[in-house]
Amino acid sequence: MKLRKFIDPLPIMETKKPEKRSRRNSYYEVEMKEFTQKLHRDLPPTRLWGYDGQFPGPTFEVTQGETAHVKWMNQLPERHILPVDTSIHNLASQPIVRTVAHLHGSVTKPESDGYPEAWFTKDFKQTGPLFTRKVYEYPNNQRATALWYHDHAMGITRLNVYAGLVGAYIIRDKKESNMDLPSGEYEIPLLLLDRSFHSNGSLKYPTQPEDASSELPNPSIVPAYLGEAILVNGKVWPYQEIEPRKYRFRVINASNTRTYQLYFDNNHPILQIGSDGGLLRKPIELRSLTLEPAERADIIIDFSQLKGKTLQLKNDLGDGADPEDETHDVMQFRVNKRQNGKDTSKIPNSLSTIKSLKGNQVKAIRKLKLIGSEDKFGRPLLLLDNKKWHDPITEKPRLNTTEIWEFMNVTNFTHPIHLHLVQYQVLDRQPFDLTKFNEDGSMVYTGPATPPLPNERGWKDTIAAPSGQLTRVIAKFSPYTGDYVWHCHILEHEDYDMMRPFKVIKYDED
Incomplete structure (x- = not known):
C-alpha cells in the first residue's frame, strides 16, 4: 500500500536503564512482549514483538570493561504473528515461539552468545538442547563501537527479527569520549529496516515463494524478502529536524535481506569514522555508503552550511529498478532548528590505531x-x-x-x-x-x-x-x-x- 513520505518525525529510542549498577557491573532485565505501535501516521497500529514492548528495543549504553548482565525474558504468546515453516530443522517437534538474544559483534563466552539452539519459551518453560543460562554476561572488553542485538532462534530468526526483535547497543570508552566528537542529542542511532504492510496495519510477509508449487509445504520459507517501505528507528520514511552543525549517526542495517547504498540527494559528503568494530584509522569521505545486512557505519554529517535546506537520504537501487519501488528514499533531514550554542565538536585527522594481523603466524x-x-x-x-x-x-x-x-x-x-x-x-x-x-x-x-x-x-x-x-x-x-x-x-x-x-x-x- 502507498504511504506518504516524511510526515512522521524520527523517533529516538530510549536508553535502557539498569536495575542496578556498580563501577564494574550492571544488571538489566528485558522482556520480549507483544504490543501494537504506530509506524506511520496513516497506518493503523501494527502488532509487533519487541524488547521491553518497543520497536526497536531500547538502546544499551555501557562503558568498556563494565560487565553487563542481562536477563532476557520471553513473555510472548504461544502463536507466532508470522507464517512459520516447520519443515526445516525439525521445527515441527519444537515450540513455535522460541527466542534467544544475540548481541551481534560482542566478544563474549559461548553460553552468552545467543547460540541458535540455546532457545527458550515463555517463562523458560521449555528450553533448547544447548540452553545454559537465563542471565547473559557481556564483558564489553572490546573497542568502543555500536553493536546491535536481535533474536537468533534456530530456523525462525528471519521471523522474530521481522516481528520487531532488534535494538542498538553502544560501548563507550574514555579515549573516544575525550575526542570531542558530536555527542548527546547530536549523536543518533539509525536502525534501517524494511517492512511491508496490509491495509489494516499488520505486517505482511509471504507464506510461500511467488512461484510456489502445490507440493511445497505451506507455510514455506522464501529465499529472500525485500519490504515495500523503509523504516528508520521504527517509523516509515521519517523526517528529522536538525540544527546547522555536525551530527554523528550510528547507522545499523537491521534488515533481513536488503543491502543499502546510501547517498544524499544533493551529493552532500558522508564522513565515515567507524565500522563494525569501532573507529577507523582516519576519516573516510564518501558520496555513497554501502551497508550489507548487519553491517554498521559510524558517520558524521556536517550540516553547518545547509541552514534552511531540506535534504533526503536516498538508497540507490541501481539501473533497471522497478519504477514502482519506493525504497529509493530512506528519510529526510530539515535543517530548520535554531542552533543551540557554538558547535565545538571536532573530527580528528587520526582516529585510532589498528594493528594489522598480517604479521601474526x-x-x-x-x-x-x-x-x-x-x-x-x-x-x-x-x-x-x-x-x-x-x-x-x-x-x-x-x-x-x-x-x-x-x-x-x-x-x-x-x-x-x-x-x-x-x-x-x-x-x-x-x-x-x-x-x-x-x-x-x-x-x-x-x-x-x-x-x-x-x-x-x-x-x-x-x-x-x-x-x-x-x-x-x-x-x-x-x-x-x-x-x-x-x-x-x-x-x-x-x-x-x-x-x-x-x-x-x-x-x-x-
Whole structure:
C-alpha cells in the first residue's frame, strides 16, 4: 500500500536503564512482549514483538570493561504473528515461539552468545538442547563501537527479527569520549529496516515463494524478502529536524535481506569514522555508503552550511529498478532548528590505531565455498562449504591462534558473512571465472587480488562476499573456547541453511 513520505518525525529510542549498577557491573532485565505501535501516521497500529514492548528495543549504553548482565525474558504468546515453516530443522517437534538474544559483534563466552539452539519459551518453560543460562554476561572488553542485538532462534530468526526483535547497543570508552566528537542529542542511532504492510496495519510477509508449487509445504520459507517501505528507528520514511552543525549517526542495517547504498540527494559528503568494530584509522569521505545486512557505519554529517535546506537520504537501487519501488528514499533531514550554542565538536585527522594481523603466524587457511543447491521440494538451499547445520563441525580454530578464512562465492549474488566471537580484518578480494568453475570445478582467476575498500580497513564482523570472487579475512580466535557460529546474514539464508557451527578449542585438544 502507498504511504506518504516524511510526515512522521524520527523517533529516538530510549536508553535502557539498569536495575542496578556498580563501577564494574550492571544488571538489566528485558522482556520480549507483544504490543501494537504506530509506524506511520496513516497506518493503523501494527502488532509487533519487541524488547521491553518497543520497536526497536531500547538502546544499551555501557562503558568498556563494565560487565553487563542481562536477563532476557520471553513473555510472548504461544502463536507466532508470522507464517512459520516447520519443515526445516525439525521445527515441527519444537515450540513455535522460541527466542534467544544475540548481541551481534560482542566478544563474549559461548553460553552468552545467543547460540541458535540455546532457545527458550515463555517463562523458560521449555528450553533448547544447548540452553545454559537465563542471565547473559557481556564483558564489553572490546573497542568502543555500536553493536546491535536481535533474536537468533534456530530456523525462525528471519521471523522474530521481522516481528520487531532488534535494538542498538553502544560501548563507550574514555579515549573516544575525550575526542570531542558530536555527542548527546547530536549523536543518533539509525536502525534501517524494511517492512511491508496490509491495509489494516499488520505486517505482511509471504507464506510461500511467488512461484510456489502445490507440493511445497505451506507455510514455506522464501529465499529472500525485500519490504515495500523503509523504516528508520521504527517509523516509515521519517523526517528529522536538525540544527546547522555536525551530527554523528550510528547507522545499523537491521534488515533481513536488503543491502543499502546510501547517498544524499544533493551529493552532500558522508564522513565515515567507524565500522563494525569501532573507529577507523582516519576519516573516510564518501558520496555513497554501502551497508550489507548487519553491517554498521559510524558517520558524521556536517550540516553547518545547509541552514534552511531540506535534504533526503536516498538508497540507490541501481539501473533497471522497478519504477514502482519506493525504497529509493530512506528519510529526510530539515535543517530548520535554531542552533543551540557554538558547535565545538571536532573530527580528528587520526582516529585510532589498528594493528594489522598480517604479521601474526597463520596456523590455518580455510577454503570455504558459498554454494547454491536445492532441497527435495526444489526450493533454494544455500550452504556453507556444502554442509548443513547439523553436519559435524569442521572448523575448529585453536585458542589464541590466527587463521585466514577464504570465502569462495560460487552463487550468483553477494552474501554478507558474519563470524561470531571475533572481529576480523579483510585482506583482499579476487575475481574468478564463475562459469568455468561451475562447468568443471577449475579455479581460474580473471584479475588480481584487490585490497579492501578504504572504509573496510578497520575491524569487521560482517563483510560482503561478492559473487564470483574469493574474499579473504584474517582473525585471531580469542579469548574464549567453545561453540560459536558463522553464517550469511541474509536472515532467510541463515535460517535455511547457510549457517554452520565452529568450535574454538584449547591448543592441546584434538
